[in-house]
Amino acid sequence: xxxxxxxxxxxxxxxxxxxxxxxxxxxxxxxxxxxxxxxxxxxxxxxxxxxxxxxxxxxxxxxxxxxxxxxxxxxxxxxxxxxxxxxxxxxxxxxxxxxxxxxxxxxxxxxxxxxxxxxxxxxxxxxxxxxxxxxxxxxxxxxxxxxxxxxxxxxxxxxxxxxxxxxxxxxxxxxxxxxxxxxxxxxxxxxxxxxxxxxxxxxxxxxxxxxxxxxxxxxxxxxxxxxxxxxxxxxxxxxxxxxxxxxxxxxxxxxxxxxxxxxxxxxxxxxxxxxxxxxxxxxxxxxxxxxxxxxxxxxxxxxxxxxxxxxxxxxxxxxxxxxxxxxxxxxxxxxxxxxxxxxxxxxxxxxxxxxxxxxxxxxxxxxxxxxxxxxxxxxxxxxxxxxxxxxxxxxxxxxxxxxxxxxxxxxxxxxxxxxxxxxxxxxxxxxxxxxxxxxxxxxxxxxxxxxxxxxxxxxxxxxxxxxxxx
Numbered sequence: 001x002x003x004x005x006x007x008x009x010x011x012x013x014x015x016x017x018x019x020x021x022x023x024x025x026x027x028x029x030x031x032x033x034x035x036x037x038x039x040x041x042x043x044x045x046x047x048x049x050x051x052x053x054x055x056x057x058x059x060x061x062x063x064x065x066x067x068x069x070x071x072x073x074x075x076x077x078x079x080x081x082x083x084x085x086x087x088x089x090x091x092x093x094x095x096x097x098x099x100x101x102x103x104x105x106x107x108x109x110x111x112x113x114x115x116x117x118x119x120x121x122x123x124x125x126x127x128x129x130x131x132x133x134x135x136x137x138x139x140x141x142x143x144x145x146x147x148x149x150x151x152x153x154x155x156x157x158x159x160x161x162x163x164x165x166x167x168x169x170x171x172x173x174x175x176x177x178x179x180x181x182x183x184x185x186x187x188x189x190x191x192x193x194x195x196x197x198x199x200x201x202x203x204x205x206x207x208x209x210x211x212x213x214x215x216x217x218x219x220x221x222x223x224x225x226x227x228x229x230x231x232x233x234x235x236x237x238x239x240x241x242x243x244x245x246x247x248x249x250x251x252x253x254x255x256x257x258x259x260x261x262x263x264x265x266x267x268x269x270x271x272x273x274x275x276x277x278x279x280x281x282x283x284x285x286x287x288x289x290x291x292x293x294x295x296x297x298x299x300x301x302x303x304x305x306x307x308x309x310x311x312x313x314x315x316x317x318x319x320x321x322x323x324x325x326x327x328x329x330x331x332x333x334x335x336x337x338x339x340x341x342x343x344x345x346x347x348x349x350x351x352x353x354x355x356x357x358x359x360x361x362x363x364x365x366x367x368x369x370x371x372x373x374x375x376x377x378x379x380x381x382x383x384x385x386x387x388x389x390x391x392x393x394x395x396x397x398x399x400x401x402x403x404x405x406x407x408x409x410x411x412x413x414x415x416x417x418x419x420x421x422x423x424x425x426x427x428x429x430x431x432x433x434x435x436x437x438x439x440x441x442x443x444x445x446x447x448x449x450x451x452x453x454x455x456x457x458x459x460x461x462x463x464x465x466x467x468x469x470x
Contacts, residue, residue, distance in 0.1 A: 055338025
């Protein structure tokens, strides 16, 4: 299950030496036996027993980085042939990587509600553009604030705006002003355009670190430049096609993450900070007839990263090969830190897997869910639900079950060969599981409240590239 493996201008090269060291160290740990300079990384070496002792520490911070629209199979950290992510490679190589991880939806608001609450979309009831996280739900920032952490969220995606309930518990919750990057560095993204770049987020995040370096903090950073296909000349190294542009933007975003991590090292805070790196969904490039996301729940739009960097270096790093989901992220984090998790949750803590308990799930099952009518106020629900159990994964079109697709993920991880006609028993069993999932109810009275969006809010959300009818 767990294997070992050996102002007005862009501030993108301030820590170039650190980023280069990260790239070199992550690539091969030295060609021909030469020494690698890791002096930038002031964390001590650690072991599995140090992971178990994290919950006893009273000095730990949490840096929670969410890279919007990041599919894991486009990261060199996950074996991609292009070196798109040298910084994430290093975090993974000296920490922990979950190899088979999935998001619960392919649309940000629904996915983020599931990630934060550890509940499947059917249980959060956050399924359409008017839905709001129920005020009775205990969000992570509330849990961390009650535990004595300074809490801050820095975001640029309007689907996690305060009016949708995502600010609950944060002492600071802001979207930074678009002022740091020149217009010339931007390329027109396929998915739409919003103001600014993640340079604005980096400035705000590093300022928060400087001000709060002597306090325990929970800092959530939501990065958007991969969603926007933004890059610069120095990181546009993979070509000019739509797919190439996506890889270029990952390389650029990886560098921005390097800026934030470099500040942790410079402030000598890395030795007391747990780093979590995840995403809300992936991106499609025609694998199943669509491009972008928020259209279906196939592999390319649900396979996402889950990487943990510890306040110490593991040598070698660890890989968890059992399947995990975004609903597992917060239960795992709470467990690692010894914080009582709010309930109920659909996710499970995976901390035990890191501390010697090899017991897998039974049944080994996960769900992804998208209501394709999410942006149309007058449309009837049009849900599509993915159910994976063991090696089989069903894509269930609720209104048109004759269109259902079944895949054997052990042989066909990319979901290219539909075997529904060859395995009718498996098909029917997973269809029943999907219907049982759709019978689940939220744990709060009334489910997700709804709000009316004003025209300014609608314009901001449409700038993300989505078609919204209100």
